[in-house]
Amino acid sequence: MANTATVDELGHSPEVRGKNYLNQTAGVWSWLTTVDHKRIGIMYLVSVLVGFGLGGIFALLVRLELLTAKKTIMDATQYNQAFTLHGAAMVFLFIIPSIPASLGNFFLPLMIGAKDVAFPRLNLLSLYLFWIGAIFMLAAIVTGGVDTGWTFYVPYASGVSTTSVISATFGVFVMGFSSILTGLNFIVTLHKLRAPGMSWYRMPLFLWSLYATSIIQVLATPVLGITLLLLIFERAFHIGIFDPTLGGDPVLFQHFFWFYSHPAVYIMILPGMGVATEILTTHSKRRVFGYKAIAFSSVAIALVSFLVWGHHMFVSGQSELSSAIFSFLTFFVAIPSGVKMFNWLGTLWGGSIRFTVPMLYGIAFLFLFAIGGLTGLFLGTLSVDLHLHDTYFVVAHFHYVMMGSTAIAFFGGLHHWWPKMTGKMYDEKLARVGFALTFIGFNWTFFTQFILGTRGMPRRYYNYLDQFQPLHAFSTYGSWVLGTGFLITFICLARSLKSGAPAPANPWDSATLEWQTQSPPITENFEKAPIVTLDAYERPAEETA
Amino acid sequence: MSAKAEALGGAGESKLSPQFHVAHHFDKADTQFDAGRMGVWLFLVTEILLFGGLFCAFAIFRSKYFPSFVEAHHHLDRVMGGINTIVLITSSFTMALAVRSAQKNETKKTTLLLAVTLACAAMFLVVKYFEYSHKIHDGLLPGGNFTAADFASGHPGIFFAIYFMMTGIHGVHVVIGMGLILWILLRNQKNEFSSRYYAPVENVGLYWHLVDLVWIFLFPLLYLVG
Numbered sequence: 001m002a003n004t005a006t007v008d009e010l011g012h013s014p015e016v017r018g019k020n021y022l023n024q025t026a027g028v029w030s031w032l033t034t035v036d037h038k039r040i041g042i043m044y045l046v047s048v049l050v051g052f053g054l055g056g057i058f059a060l061l062v063r064l065e066l067l068t069a070k071k072t073i074m075d076a077t078q079y080n081q082a083f084t085l086h087g088a089a090m091v092f093l094f095i096i097p098s099i100p101a102s103l104g105n106f107f108l109p110l111m112i113g114a115k116d117v118a119f120p121r122l123n124l125l126s127l128y129l130f131w132i133g134a135i136f137m138l139a140a141i142v143t144g145g146v147d148t149g150w151t152f153y154v155p156y157a158s159g160v161s162t163t164s165v166i167s168a169t170f171g172v173f174v175m176g177f178s179s180i181l182t183g184l185n186f187i188v189t190l191h192k193l194r195a196p197g198m199s200w201y202r203m204p205l206f207l208w209s210l211y212a213t214s215i216i217q218v219l220a221t222p223v224l225g226i227t228l229l230l231l232i233f234e235r236a237f238h239i240g241i242f243d244p245t246l247g248g249d250p251v252l253f254q255h256f257f258w259f260y261s262h263p264a265v266y267i268m269i270l271p272g273m274g275v276a277t278e279i280l281t282t283h284s285k286r287r288v289f290g291y292k293a294i295a296f297s298s299v300a301i302a303l304v305s306f307l308v309w310g311h312h313m314f315v316s317g318q319s320e321l322s323s324a325i326f327s328f329l330t331f332f333v334a335i336p337s338g339v340k341m342f343n344w345l346g347t348l349w350g351g352s353i354r355f356t357v358p359m360l361y362g363i364a365f366l367f368l369f370a371i372g373g374l375t376g377l378f379l380g381t382l383s384v385d386l387h388l389h390d391t392y393f394v395v396a397h398f399h400y401v402m403m404g405s406t407a408i409a410f411f412g413g414l415h416h417w418w419p420k421m422t423g424k425m426y427d428e429k430l431a432r433v434g435f436a437l438t439f440i441g442f443n444w445t446f447f448t449q450f451i452l453g454t455r456g457m458p459r460r461y462y463n464y465l466d467q468f469q470p471l472h473a474f475s476t477y478g479s480w481v482l483g484t485g486f487l488i489t490f491i492c493l494a495r496s497l498k499s500g501a502p503a504p505a506n507p508w509d510s511a512t513l514e515w516q517t518q519s520p521p522i523t524e525n526f527e528k529a530p531i532v533t534l535d536a537y538e539r540p541a542e543e544t545a
Numbered sequence: 546m547s548a549k550a551e552a553l554g555g556a557g558e559s560k561l562s563p564q565f566h567v568a569h570h571f572d573k574a575d576t577q578f579d580a581g582r583m584g585v586w587l588f589l590v591t592e593i594l595l596f597g598g599l600f601c602a603f604a605i606f607r608s609k610y611f612p613s614f615v616e617a618h619h620h621l622d623r624v625m626g627g628i629n630t631i632v633l634i635t636s637s638f639t640m641a642l643a644v645r646s647a648q649k650n651e652t653k654k655t656t657l658l659l660a661v662t663l664a665c666a667a668m669f670l671v672v673k674y675f676e677y678s679h680k681i682h683d684g685l686l687p688g689g690n691f692t693a694a695d696f697a698s699g700h701p702g703i704f705f706a707i708y709f710m711m712t713g714i715h716g717v718h719v720v721i722g723m724g725l726i727l728w729i730l731l732r733n734q735k736n737e738f739s740s741r742y743y744a745p746v747e748n749v750g751l752y753w754h755l756v757d758l759v760w761i762f763l764f765p766l767l768y769l770v771g
Binding site for chain 2: 114115116117119180184188191192193218220222223225229230233234237239240241243246247249256529
């Protein structure tokens with residue numbers, strides 16, 4: 001390859017062949033004290049998959065309870081806890097750290113030709129903070145659960161609920177620091193550690209999306225931190241800031257909370273968009289159409305994301321003028337999102353599309369994000385939102401964005417980069433079955449909920465009117481298919497670790513830098529620091545000819 | 546490691562930190578220094594946003610309960626607050642001088658300046674302690690704990706909630722800052738810093754200036770304008 005210094009076809013001298021970051025040192029201690037971004041990425045990956053499993057179990061329990069209109073398997077209090085823990089686990093233990101902290105940690109330095117992130121020890125600290133936060137959250141589950149919903153709205157969370165709110169929110173507070181440190185590390189790494197010749201516009205677009213994500217993590221998460229701190233003090237010491245009986249303002253909590261949590265939605269989706277870009281360009285063997293448009297649309301989404309939090313509060317009693325302004329600004333998000341969508345389609349146009357497993361996830365992402373994104377416009381419209389607010393329409397919308405887009409992109413990225421991370425190929429047939437069940441089960445479960453929502457089914461209800469029962473039951477059946485799909489995917493990936501064929505360095509014939517080293521990479525990533533001479537996704541002349 | 550070799554051969558650089566090195570993933574010392582400083586600046590941005598939430602709450606409740614804020618702020622001790630402002634500004638000044646002397650290889654002077662900075666920080670906390678115990682004694686406490694009598698306006702507890710949250714979180718930052726200053730003071734005594742390597746002094750200095758800066762906003766808002 002012309003853009004890397006080569007010794008053998010992979011750029012490795014005989015001394016390092018057979019060595020990689022996984023077998024360099026052995027033992028649990030060598031992992032717990034590692035500063036290698038790849039090992040940290042793998043530990044994050046395992047952690048978020050555990051979080052995903054936990055959230056998934058609660059999800060299946062919630063769906064099972066909703067199978068019938070009255071009590072099915074749990075009482076109302078347990079149901080409140082189940083949906084809260086589903087939301088909290090999925091948001092804080094899985095989706096926020098999912099792509100950036102696992103795939104991002106692993107591939108950001110590789111993709112810019114660096115040896116590590118800028119602050120490797122800080123990177124390990126952020127993993128430990130994540131674990132500590134997770135322990136507090138698990139402690140909350142064991143010591144009485146949480147029943148406030150993942151949004152921890154006051155005054156219920158600060159005064160009324162008798163569950164372990166403090167432990168859970170403190171866990172989220174600590175995990176916030178983890179998220180901030182990861183974002184900070186990525187920003188500095190991208191600024192300071194790009195390989196010679198790796199200009200900003202030569203970076204793979206996944207990195208632009210991570211850059212935009214990191215900006216949000218750094219700027220928005222501290223506000224969540226102070227909000228949760230105030231909530232903890234409110235609950236523990238009755239400081240009154242959110243308590244209306246003491247002159248406080250519960251709506252202020254909602255403003256603070258959504259000032260973080262709306263941008264956090266883009267912490268969740270932007271990396272997914274980045275992964276999708278990599279998948280679509282690699283598996284259609286075509287350079288990304290509209291590189292700069294996609295790059296800047298990520299940054300634009302990050303910036304606009306700070307100005308739209310009020311659209312979560314159209315019915316909170318905020319003024320009509322504020323609502324109208326927030327509604328208007330919300331529509332703005334559709335512009336950079338649309339730019340991305342058309343550029344992805346432009347990338348596929350005329351490409352030689354290969355329906356590999358990652359590509360299936362990539363194409364599913366396009367479908368599901370289109371649905372998730374467009375239904376967001378319904379909810380951003382004031383008059384429509386008044387009817388749809390707090391119904392299953394909202395539930396379906398954000399599951400199409402969070403799960404249908406981000407989680408699908410995450411699993412697509414996992415299949416895309418699995419050979420590089422583990423050095424193993426997985427069973428394509430089984431992975432396809434897993435994908436198909438996931439895709440069918442997902443739409444089965446959640447498209448049904450759009451219909452439920454438009455018919456007026458409110459979210460978070462334990463008992464509901466009999467007229468909704470058939471659709472609820474239908475949605476629950478879908479959740480079983482969805483769960484089976486993920487189970488098969490896990491089995492498929494786990495099996496590949498044992499019996500998978502060894503992965504070549506570049507199984508997908510990708511043009512980006514992380515494939516120009518062996519699979520799995522050596523601890524130093526590249527034996528010789530790469531010098532980049534080609535534009536993003538550009539192939540050496542003899543190949544394109 | 547070429548940077549190290551170059552540093553060793555540098556003109557007139559007899560003193561080099563034993564810790565002076567460039568981590569393996571940086572190509573040269575300058576890059577490492579720039580990266581560290583950029584990281585600290587980004588961290589300071591997050592600090593501003595953390596306090597920003599509280600400043601925002603202050604503004605909202607001040608406009609909502611204006612008479613209460615005016616009345617409550619008369620109960621804060623302007624003299625003590627003023628002394629603390631002078632103390633912190635002085636400490637920021639000595640911190641800045643410490644960075645300068647570290648850059649100039651004046652190790653002893655650096656130690657002295659860091660010690661003065663540390664003493665100022667401690668004095669700030671002592672004054673704060675007296676202020677707090679006075680407030681606690683008078684029942685001037687947040688929200689539901691507010692017990693002071695003779696208040697004409699409603700909800701004075703909100704003002705004190707914001708006062709204690711803001712000054713409390715600021716105080717925690719002072720304590721952390723003291724730990725960091727002590728850490729670089731000890732490292733400085735081990736002769737680890739020089740004109741070639743003074744990044745930790747500079748970065749702790751940046752953090753300390755932010756702690757000072759937050760107080761410079763807190764003091765007039767809470768003590769003077771109410």
